[in-house]
Amino acid sequence: MQSILSYPSSLTDEQWCLIAELVPAFGGFGRPPVYQRRLIVDAILYAVCAGCPWRMLPREFAP
Numbered sequence: 001m002q003s004i005l006s007y008p009s010s011l012t013d014e015q016w017c018l019i020a021e022l023v024p025a026f027g028g029f030g031r032p033p034v035y036q037r038r039l040i041v042d043a044i045l046y047a048v049c050a051g052c053p054w055r056m057l058p059r060e061f062a063p
Helices: 013-022 037-050
Strands: none
Touching (some): 013 037
16 A cells, blocks of 8 residues: 655655554544544654644645
């Protein structure tokens, strides 16, 4: 499952397989998630690599 977005900071499938189990999954309490965990991790990596604030992320990422 390749990420929908393709930025230099986006995870490859192999990298995602290595860390997917470390990212907490939906626990069944509260609202179900709207965005995929991988998309959120890609957004965090983009913000860190670009050095930009969260509000300046491209619109394709989770708000």
